[in-house]
Amino acid sequence: MLGFIIQRLLQAGLVMLAMSALVFIGVYAIGNPIDVLISPDATQDIRAAAIKSMGLDLPLWQQYLAFLGRLLSGDFGRSFVFGTPVIDLVLARLPATLELALASVLIGAFIGIPLGIYAGYKPESPIARGIMAVSVLGFSVPTFWVGLILILFFAVHLDWLPAGNRGPTAEFLGVQWSFLTKEGLTFLILPALNLSLFKLAMMIRLARAGTREVMLTDTVKFARAAGLSEMTILRRHVLRLISIPLVTVFGLEFGSTLAFAVVTETIFSWPGVGKLIIESITSLDRPVMVAYLVLVAFLFVTINLVVDLSYALLDPRLRRGGRGA
Template sequence: MTVFILRRVLQAILVLFITSLVVFLGVYAIGDPLEILLPADASMAERAQVAASLHLDDPLPLQYLNFITSALQGDFGRSFVYNRPALDVIFERLPATLELVTTSLILSLILGIPLGLIAGVKPGSVTDESIMTGSILGFSLPNFWQGMMLIMIFAVWLGWLPSTGRGETGYILGIRTSYATWDGFIHLLLPATNLALAQIALVIRLTRTGVQETMPLDFVKYARARGISERRILFVHVLKTILIPIVTVLGIEFGSLIAFAVVTETIFAWPGVGKLIIDSINMLDRPIVVAYILVIVAMFIVINLVVDVLYSLLDPRIRSRAS
């Protein structure tokens, strides 16, 4: 297991280096931040002064070398727009995104696993067909359209929930979160639901397929022969077996949700990194864009490593092969 983790860490370093190079070249080849940062009537002297202060007048290879050298020391440059360290701006917004993504995954597990179990033990029934039809809608409907419909129904027509913003937050164990206040919690419900709908459909399908593949196996027949109740067989023996692919997929989806929560955060004006990256791209705030992508890639790598470790804990055969 130690050798496996070390190998993954070395691979992660290589991936981060290649990603930084590709992203740096791609971002710095697009547009000129001075056109946005300075007024149209700015003189050449003013442009030269600002370009020198931001090191935009250095050759591109030198800019990348300076970026890598600073990044290895934890410095990803200063935001052109906010005039603050890029990582500080990202980490200031990241908790809101993590809160949104975590809530959506919790919703997908709470709703997806029970519905998938029900559909799996009653294949071909009206209940199964209804649940699977709902899962198809969850996969098929565009995320932005779902968000607008949720706002229209629950915020405009019914007036039950607020449509935008994070609401009032508080502190739990020193962590600023929307869960600490009722206002913050109800502001979280609509964007988290919008982000969770596709994940609920995914969990339903994974669970249903796992149940249908596991129920005919010999260990289930043996458990029935021993007189174990169907409920215990389903929720203990079968569920433990099908958790492996669910944990794997949700672990990967966690990183994907962080990266692609942009649409939901934009629709619901949620103050997370998704909305930050859209604003930064529009403002050509290069340090924010590069730092954001590298942070997301690093999170993907860490999440995948954690998933692999959980995989080995759930299935000892994987642990023995890794060692």
């Protein structure tokens, strides 16, 4: 098992090195931030001084090596627009995105998995057909359209929930969280529901397919022959056997939600990292763009590692294989 972990860590390091190079070259090859940040009426001396202060006068390979040197010490550089360390900007917005992503994935998992198991256990029932119809809508309807409908119905017509922003927060472990206050929780509901629709549909379909497959196995037949109740069979055998693909999807969807919650954060004016990256793209704030993409790559690599380790905890065969290696 230790050899497996070391191998995965080395692979993760190589992947991060390759991704950092691709991200840096891709971002720094697009546009010229000087044209956005410096007035067109500025003199050549002012432009030259600004270019030098941002390090843009160096060849691209030298800029990348300097970036790697700073990155090893946890320094992502300074924002061209705000003039503050990039890591401070990202960390200030990250709790909001983390809270929104975690809420949406938990909604998708805790609602989608039971519905999917039921749909797989009784596939011909009217309720199961209705569940699958909801999953089709979750895959088909655009996120931005669902968000606008939620705002129109619950915020405008019914006036039950706020239409946007984050609302009041409370501090826990040095971080501000919305769900810890009653009013802040109401601000979280609509964006979390909007972001969870696709996750809900995916969990339903995955749980249904896994349940349908497991119900035909000898494991379930022997459990029934032993006199176990259907609820016990579903809880002890079906859920355990379908847990590995569910853990995989949960991990990957959590990472993708953190990385790509841009649309939801924009619609609901949620002050997260996604909204920050949109502002950075419009102003060609390269350090923020590079830091965001590198952190996203690091997030996915880390989640994949955690998911692989979870496999070994869920499947005894993988634990034996890890020790044998």
